[in-house]
Amino acid sequence: MNQPVTIIMIEDDEGHARLIERNIRRSGVNNDIVPFTNGTAAVNYLFGKDGTGFDHKGRALLILLDLNLPDMTGIDILRRVKENRYLKTAPVVVLTTTDDSHEIKRCYDLGCNVYITKPVNYDSFANAIRQLGLFFSVIQVPPAAT
């Protein structure tokens, strides 16, 4: 990793966000986590004022995405990220309560890298996030296209 990876967490439920963050930290990942609680703020950050995503050129990002957002669906964000020339290389982990098989297939079709259903059972949840944290610590993330 020639450059520290920034984790962008788009999760409207602050409780979930907190639990995710805690468990990622517990797995020993110390990367920056930038949280967003709604889609609009996240989109503004990701694509910048001009909407091109040029701001993130050359940065390594990893996006944690919830599908059920109050102002837009995560699917739209996923599509836009994967269509953006600077952001499309950033791995996207969809972490959501939706376990509908159509939805899962759609996400993978759009280029989602990992799809995780949030388990209600906390042990499984914590376990999944910690494994994800371990995964983050070894994953190679390319910098955004130049």
Add this chain to the structure above:
Amino acid sequence: VTPDAKRRRAIGQILLLVAGLVVLTIISAGSVHLVNRARQDARWVLHTVEVENQLSFAQLQLHRAESAQRGYLSTLLPNFQTDFEDAASQLTPSLQRLSQLVSDNPVQRRLLDELLPLLNQRMDEFRHIIELARMRRIDDATRVVREGIGRDAMKQIDDVAGRMRAEEDRLFVERTTNADRSQSLAASMTWVGSGFVVVLAGISILLIRRSARARDDAEALLRDANLNLEATIDERTADLREANDEIQRFAYIVSHDLRSPLVNIMGFTSELEQLRDDIFKRIATLGRASPSPAAAGAAMAEPVLEEEDKQLAQDFSEALEFIKSSIAKMDRLISAILNLTREGRREFEPVRIDTRELIQGIVTTVAHQAAEAKAQIRVEPLPHIVSDRLALEQIFSNLIDNALKYLKPGVPGDISVRGRTKLGFAIFEVADNGRGIDPKDHQRIFELFRRAGAQDRPGQGIGLAHVRAMVRRLGGTMSVSSELHCGSTFTITLPINWAGSTGNRIA
């Protein structure tokens, strides 16, 4: 077209028919009557002519008799005597006939009564003269003739006969007039009657045409109404479908949105649990701050709490356990709803199914549970049907699962699956000798999240609700017959040839 108008029209038609019939009857009866009268009048005319004939005939015979008498008197030839006898013999029946003919007419009767003595007197005179001549008393005879008594009598006879003829002439005119009148009456009656019938027929035709038009209009209306009805049905079906989809979406979204806070509750409860461990560890170490460090070292591994703190820790754990078990239950319910909505959204596909083979497959998968419960499952020959395979599998495996789940403890289970066909439907029965269901719970068990009897088996109260929803979607019905402690029989009626499509999406 109001029913009132319709009834009025029907009554009008009947009245017209009746009126036509009455008119025709009157015409027929009148015609028969008038024809009879005309015939009678004609007979009377004939009668008059006959009377005149007879009268003439009688007068002729009288004159013949007179001629013969005169001939005999002048020649004494017996031929004339024979002629006279002949005329006399003809006169009597003629007079009798005349008397018969005029018996109905008092005027003629009187005249005839007047005439007869004159005639008789005249004939007697002739006979007397012939008698005298035959006895060669010619002079006496001529004297009698010369006396001219006979001539007066003859004049009188002609006079009376003339009166009779005049009377008959009068009658003839009268009767001819009568006959004419009868005939013209009959003719005019026929004309008027025919006119009536024609008018009635015209009105009838008018009415029939009008009612035919009304019927055509009504048919057109009916056709329109049918089209409208179909459109309405389509519209309603679409509405229902939409409402159903809406419910499905609603249930789906709600269960998802419920799940999200549940993740938090569960997560932070677990966090609390960890905190609890930390807190009580701290309390244990603080409480034993003064005793020996050895004890403190032991406390690190296994925190030893004082009696009061132990109680607190237990209360804490108990509260957390309740929260966690409730969350687990809520999660199961939400998952169940999600599964149901998913099931409701699945399109059913009709395929030909060997039901017995399908149920044998289910029995094989539950063989382990059956062996544990010491239960035997008998599958009798079952009719093949066209239906959705997965739905049928779920229906029967739910029922067989339930039968195995609610057996009577200590009694070997006996579960049988029977089937027969009736009027295009296949009737399946899943019967067991288990604990049975109280009749008051027979409706309840089909409701979502409701269960009956002793709650000593795991379950959310979803199986039967789901089964019934699927049976309904497959165009069938479902019922239960059971008594407490006497086993249960679930009866499922499904169409043998389910076509699918119609209402496929309406669960």
